[in-house]
Amino acid sequence: MQPNSTILLTAPPAHSRAALRFGLPVAHAAYRVGGGPHLFRANMPISVRGGLMALDCVGFDGRGEAGPFCQEVIRECSARGYDGILCDFEGRPLPLLAEIVQTLSGLTRKRGWPLYVPEAYGSCAQHTQVLISSALSGGSLVQRLREAAAAYGPERVTLAVERVAEDFYLPSPTGQGQPLSREELAQMLEERSPSVFFSSELCAHYFTYMSRENGAHFVLFDDAGSIRKKLRVARDLGIRQAVLSYPQVEDLLEDILSGQRP
Structure with missing residues (x-):
C-alpha cells in the first residue's frame, strides 16, 4: 500500500x-x-x-x-x-x-x-x-x-x-485557455448545466459548450x-x-x- x-x-x-x-x-x-x-x-x-x-x-x-x-x-x-x-x-x-x-x-x-x-x-x-x-x-x-x-x-x-480552470476555443491552436475565476466557473456550471466528464489523461474535469459569438468551447477544471x-x-x-x-x-x-x- x-x-x-x-x-x-x-x-x-x-x-x-x-x-x-x-x-x-x-x-x-x-x-x-x-x-x-x-x-x-x-x-x-x-x-x-x-x-x-x-x-x-x-x-x-x-x-x-x-x-x-x-x-x-x-x-x-x-x-x-x-x-x-x-x-x-x-x-x-x-x-x-x-x-x-x-x-x-x-x-x-x-x-x-x-x-x-x-x-x-x-x-x-x-x-x-x-x-x-x-x-x-x-x-x-x-x-x-x-x-x-x-x-x-x-x-x-x-x-x-x-x-486549473480554463476556457479553450475549439480548435485551440495555441493550447492556451482563458483563465476562469471560481465565480466565473460556478456561474458557467449553473447557467449551462453541462454534462461534465473526467479526463484520465489530464486528471481534470471538462465540459464543452457552444457560443453564438465564437463557436465551440472546451472548459477544463479541477x-x-x-x-x-x-x-x-x-x-x-x-x-x-x-x-x-x-x-x-x-x-x-x-x-x-x-x-x-x-
Whole structure:
C-alpha cells in the first residue's frame, strides 16, 4: 500500500496564518531575488516562524554574484527558523539563477534542508527536489510524471499541483485557455448545466459548450476529487511529495486532505 502524499503549502504573508492551521509545512512566499542581487522581502508577521522560504525572481535582470546573495538567504532562514527553500523561478532560465541554485544546493545539503527548484533548473544540482507542474492542456499526466521520474528518480520529483480552470476555443491552436475565476466557473456550471466528464489523461474535469459569438468551447477544471486523483497518480509512480498553493486551494483543502487514501 502506498502512503499518503507529503504535502507542502505555499502561502503569501496575507494567507500565512490561515495556511498554518492545517498543520502542514508552509513555504512563505514573501521573498524575491532583487537587483544586485539582494534578497527582497515582504512584510511578514513577527510571530510567523518555521516552515520554508519561497523565493521568486519576478523582474530580476540576471546580473550580479551568487555567493553574497545566497548568504543573505541563509541568514534570513536562520533568523526565521526556516528549514528549507523553494525556488519559484519562472521565465527563461538565467545563468545567475542556475549558479544560485548550485550554491544553495550545497548550503542546504550541509544543513539537511530540502531545496525545491523548477524543472528548468533540475539539472543544475543533484541534491534538489524538482518541481513538475500538474498543469496540462494535452498529453498525459501519467506520462509526464513517468518521464520526470525516469530523468531525476522518483525520490527527487515533487508534483507541483496547479488548480486549473480554463476556457479553450475549439480548435485551440495555441493550447492556451482563458483563465476562469471560481465565480466565473460556478456561474458557467449553473447557467449551462453541462454534462461534465473526467479526463484520465489530464486528471481534470471538462465540459464543452457552444457560443453564438465564437463557436465551440472546451472548459477544463479541477475540484478536490481531481486534485486527489493527481496525488494518487504521482504516488503510484513513487512520487510522494506535492506542493499546493494555499490561495488556489483554500476552499478545497479540507476535502483534499480528508479524502487522501493510501
